[in-house]
Amino acid sequence: MNVDTIERSLVDHRTKGIPGGTAPFALGQIGERCWNVLRGDLPLPLAVLKxxxxxxxxxxxxxxxxxxxxxxxxxxxxxxxxxxxxxxxxxxxxxxxxxxxxxxxxxxxxxxxxxxxxxxxxxxxxxxxxxxxxxxxxxxxxxxxxxxxxxxxxxxxxxxxxxxxxxxxxxxxxxxxxxxxxxxxxxxxxxxxxxxxxxxxxxxxxxxxxxxxxxxxxxxxxxxxxxxxxxxxxxxxxxxxxxxxxxxxxxxxxxxxxxxxxxxxxxxxxxxxxxxxxxxxxxxxxxxxxxxxxxxxxxxxxxxxxxxxxxxGEGLRPALEVWAYVQSRPEPELAITTMGKRD
Missing domain, CATH: 3.20.20.10 (Alanine racemase)
Incomplete structure (x- = not known):
């Protein structure tokens, strides 16, 4: 099976999860960017795989x-x-x-x-x-x-x-x-x-x-x-x-x-x-x-x-997470995040 074409495909700021203003680059080079979700380098909401x-x-x-x-x-x-x-x-x-x-x-x-x-x-x-x-x-x-x-x-x-x-x-x-x-x-x-x-x-x-x-x-x-x-x-x-x-x-x-x-x-x-x-x-x-x-x-x-x-042994683990910001807490028991089901 060959996934090289995916690795060579170009992504830029129009791709969800890529920071604004990013010029096109090959997806396979994304590791070279050294982006960090916890550091706030990427726009949220963002799905990650563990x-x-x-x-x-x-x-x-x-x-x-x-x-x-x-x-x-x-x-x-x-x-x-x-x-x-x-x-x-x-x-x-x-x-x-x-x-x-x-x-x-x-x-x-x-x-x-x-x-x-x-x-x-x-x-x-x-x-x-x-x-x-x-x-x-x-x-x-x-x-x-x-x-x-x-x-x-x-x-x-x-x-x-x-x-x-x-x-x-x-x-x-x-x-x-x-x-x-x-x-x-x-x-x-x-x-x-x-x-x-x-x-x-x-x-x-x-x-x-x-x-x-x-x-x-x-x-x-x-x-x-x-x-x-x-x-x-x-x-x-x-x-x-x-x-x-x-x-x-x-x-x-x-x-x-x-x-x-x-x-x-x-x-x-x-x-x-x-x-x-x-x-x-x-x-x-x-x-x-x-x-x-x-x-x-x-x-x-x-x-x-x-x-x-x-x-x-230990059962299956959730590997998929979606990260978002809490943008508002209008009530003590209510938090509004920056994601919805279509994001």
């Missing part, structure tokens, strides 16, 4: 994956930073996950070879871009989701019009009521999987995917029960596809896991054999920078649910 926390979180996740036997394809939308993508890939990430065509194009621009497009691939320009990339670069390892017969037909027709030397790799997406995309039942999922099989050699089925992060309930215990049931459903879909010979030869990918339940994902999925062909892939993107509130609470619930994870 290197020590990033390194700690990297090591924690490596230990988690080693003990679980799973791989990770962290979601790139979380950090939106190719430099951090590189760090994750250097740590051994199996792939980078993206959600939009713009994110995919940024990843390709910086040489990322294995990408999970965690959405349905629709739109003629979007499909054509992917097909062109697959044709241009034989090493490009691309996966996307499918949850309908129409989606299968659309991709198959495009692949017929622009023939490749290899098939487009698909994962059947499983879903749940009031959730996002995904097949809602086993018969529906198997019907889609059979349509992919019939579309060979233009398309091929490599696994099953789902996202449990929107499951809600009246209590954390109720949510855990519903998440477990959804993971069982994804395993059932994968087993059904395997029994009917719908997967292509080679590893079978079973993927889920936002940033709140990946312990449950690995516990359930790694118990599944699929004739020894299983590749479990979680997709948490938030572990690296973490969060000072929402994901901190989620991580605390994870440790309560899976106390054995405490043996890895």
């Amino acid at each position: 290197e020590s926390a990033l390194e700690h979180n990297s090591q924690w996740m490596r230990h988690f994956l080693a003990r679980s036997g799973a791989a990770i394809a962290p979601h790139g939308k979380t950090t939106a930073s190719p430099q951090l993508f590189k760090r994750q890939l250097d740590d051994g990430a199996w792939a980078i996950t993206v959600a939009t065509m713009q994110q995919l194009q940024v990843c390709r621009e910086h040489g990322i070879q294995r990408i999970v497009f965690a959405n349905q691939l629709i739109g003629r320009p979007e499909i054509r871009y992917v097909l062109d990339e697959l044709h241009r670069d034989p090493a490009f390892d691309f996966y996307c989701l499918v949850d309908s017969i129409n989606g299968v037909r659309m991709l198959c027709e495009a692949a017929r019009e622009h023939p490749l030397q290899r098939p487009v790799q698909l994962l059947v997406e499983g879903g749940y009521a009031s959730g996002r995309a995904g097949c809602r039942s086993l018969p529906q999922a198997l019907k889609v999987a059979r349509a992919v099989k019939e579309a060979e050699p233009h398309l091929t089925l490599l696994g099953v995917e789902g996202f449990e992060g929107l499951i809600s309930g009246d209590s954390s215990e109720q949510v855990d029960v519903q998440v477990a049931a959804f993971l069982d459903f994804l395993v059932e879909v994968a087993a059904g596809c395997d029994d009917q010979g719908l997967f292509s030869p080679g590893p079978v990918i079973l993927s889920a896991g936002g940033s709140a339940f990946y312990d449950m994902v690995t516990d359930r999925f790694c118990q599944t054999s699929l004739n020894g062909r299983l590749q479990v892939v979680v997709r948490s993107g938030c572990y690296l920078t973490h969060d000072s509130r929402m994901y901190k609470d989620a991580f605390r619930e994870m440790l309560a649910r899976s106390p054995e994870l405490k043996s890895i």
